[in-house]
Amino acid sequence: MSLEKDLLVKPLTARINVAQPQELKAYEASGGYAALRTAIKDLKPQEVQTKVKDANLRGRGGAGFPTGVKWSLIPMGPDSGAKYVVCNADEMEPGTFKDRLLMEGAPHQLVEGMIVTAYAVGACTGYIFLRGEYVVAAERLNKALAEARAAGLLGKNILGSGWDFDCFVHTGAGRYICGEETALINSLEGRRANPRAKPPFPQISGLWGRPTVVNNVESLCNIAPILVNGSEWFRNLSQGKSKDGGTKLYGVSGRAKRTGVYELPIGTSAREILEDHGGGMKDGYKLKCWLPGGASTDFLMPEHLDLAMDFDTIGRAGSRMGTGLLTVVDDKQNMVSVVRNLEEFFARESCGWCTPCRDGLPWSVKILMALERGQGRAEDIAQLERLTRYLGPGRTFCAHAPGAMEPLQSALKFFRSEFEAGVAKTPVAA
Amino acid sequence: MSTANTPNTVKLADLPKAQPFAFSDAERHEIEHELGHYPDGRAASIGALKIVQQHRGWVPDDAIAPIADMIGISAAELEGVATFYSLIFRRAVGRNVIKVCDSISCFLTGYDEVKASLEKNLGIGMGQTTSDNRYTLLPICCLGACDKGPTMMINDDLHGDLTPQGIAKLLEAYK
Numbered sequence: 215m216s217l218e219k220d221l222l223v224k225p226l227t228a229r230i231n232v233a234q235p236q237e238l239k240a241y242e243a244s245g246g247y248a249a250l251r252t253a254i255k256d257l258k259p260q261e262v263q264t265k266v267k268d269a270n271l272r273g274r275g276g277a278g279f280p281t282g283v284k285w286s287l288i289p290m291g292p293d294s295g296a297k298y299v300v301c302n303a304d305e306m307e308p309g310t311f312k313d314r315l316l317m318e319g320a321p322h323q324l325v326e327g328m329i330v331t332a333y334a335v336g337a338c339t340g341y342i343f344l345r346g347e348y349v350v351a352a353e354r355l356n357k358a359l360a361e362a363r364a365a366g367l368l369g370k371n372i373l374g375s376g377w378d379f380d381c382f383v384h385t386g387a388g389r390y391i392c393g394e395e396t397a398l399i400n401s402l403e404g405r406r407a408n409p410r411a412k413p414p415f416p417q418i419s420g421l422w423g424r425p426t427v428v429n430n431v432e433s434l435c436n437i438a439p440i441l442v443n444g445s446e447w448f449r450n451l452s453q454g455k456s457k458d459g460g461t462k463l464y465g466v467s468g469r470a471k472r473t474g475v476y477e478l479p480i481g482t483s484a485r486e487i488l489e490d491h492g493g494g495m496k497d498g499y500k501l502k503c504w505l506p507g508g509a510s511t512d513f514l515m516p517e518h519l520d521l522a523m524d525f526d527t528i529g530r531a532g533s534r535m536g537t538g539l540l541t542v543v544d545d546k547q548n549m550v551s552v553v554r555n556l557e558e559f560f561a562r563e564s565c566g567w568c569t570p571c572r573d574g575l576p577w578s579v580k581i582l583m584a585l586e587r588g589q590g591r592a593e594d595i596a597q598l599e600r601l602t603r604y605l606g607p608g609r610t611f612c613a614h615a616p617g618a619m620e621p622l623q624s625a626l627k628f629f630r631s632e633f634e635a636g637v638a639k640t641p642v643a644a
Numbered sequence: 645m646s647t648a649n650t651p652n653t654v655k656l657a658d659l660p661k662a663q664p665f666a667f668s669d670a671e672r673h674e675i676e677h678e679l680g681h682y683p684d685g686r687a688a689s690i691g692a693l694k695i696v697q698q699h700r701g702w703v704p705d706d707a708i709a710p711i712a713d714m715i716g717i718s719a720a721e722l723e724g725v726a727t728f729y730s731l732i733f734r735r736a737v738g739r740n741v742i743k744v745c746d747s748i749s750c751f752l753t754g755y756d757e758v759k760a761s762l763e764k765n766l767g768i769g770m771g772q773t774t775s776d777n778r779y780t781l782l783p784i785c786c787l788g789a790c791d792k793g794p795t796m797m798i799n800d801d802l803h804g805d806l807t808p809q810g811i812a813k814l815l816e817a818y819k
Contacts, residue, residue, distance in 0.1 A: 308747035388730035404689035467790035
């Protein structure tokens, strides 16, 4: 299939070349920066917003908030002052490895998405908040930005329009909490990455107190294709599998045969993702349960595999689609150990701002470790259940601890006997 | 209780004088470049810490005040930032820093065995540096290469599909 046709089916990955990504010339030859030219020449900023809204693009960072709606909350008009576009490229959700592919394999597509987004909301500056470990992505994005700047696609008076916008890569220095959008803004301002109270939402008061739109890498990479091929084309990419529009980067990690990232219509079933694309479980391993999209999503069981992987369907099944990359747990694993690993991660990455999270997460780890050693106490399981409520939604400053409780509560629901097996036969001294 | 002359007490004046911290030209130039990206100097705090670390391997205590001066915030505020982020090293590290992913996908594909092999080959535990200063071993959260688990980074290089048997050979390449 030619690249031109491929781009109509797999707009996110058709151009991907991790060994040698397209430089500006090749990107433009394959239709790159056509969206930016069209937007600046023919469309008002609000018309770009409308096209994205009509495409039914839901944010690909994990929460699934409609991208066009997010943009429409930004104040517009000639007196709206400095505004910012921030790309959340702090990919650190355990089990998630899709944005790395987009940035390493097709950096110009993200850069174009940033510029078009900035045009749509009237932003003056953009920042790609990239996790520090993604050194290859940093180098390639900086090169793409430099090429775009030299070609007049970025910087002062873009394409002779009189509109100025520049964009920089801002690399982080660790800490998962930076992926929370208000913590990310604090980190970008050079502060400790403690989340901020919401409201006000970043669209009203974000970076340096100015209106700011924060979008995930995958969301932004969809923007140029939507403008080039139209909202209806994008909606139809899901092929009726979901009312959401577009393709989605799905993936599989764990003991599966062909782990990796695959671009498929959004709403593709988890079974098709795991069995057809991931090749099923490795020989000698059976599927025990799976996380639909990162460490902060509830476990689902093998009987849930036929569900469509979209935000609403997975939500109704009691979990979240999250980032959409499956982590498969095999039958050789003990769920107490698996959950202990997850909670250790969340405990370590808590920013420490609010008490339930700072103290509750290490407490859950302590209990899980005792159960893992077979030295748990009879009341430990009830205590874990209490923690899932005390650290649940509405009890903490941000979504970190509630996210941490999702795998714990679902593991307790589906695999209670494995936790009970960790209770000591003879009582353990306090 | 008097502590004046107990054998373990060291008088401040007797401590060896540390070399006063001074930016190299390259560090100063790079931090100035970083400052140009933001309307507020504070935003360059993490970048500036990373620049100093890039040149010196870590961020010594006496670097904090000069960096804070340069970006226009207080030393206390910069100290708060420098101690928050896990990739800013506040103690000396070895020539090669090994960061082993201990998050879920790598855990499910053999992290425990890889960690044991690293500790055995290096003779150190997590958070420690070998006595010849060649390696520092650290845990890190998900490296975003879960399809290749277990994974780790050595300096800026990503290594995937690790096996306990392959560790010794891998380490050998880092002098």
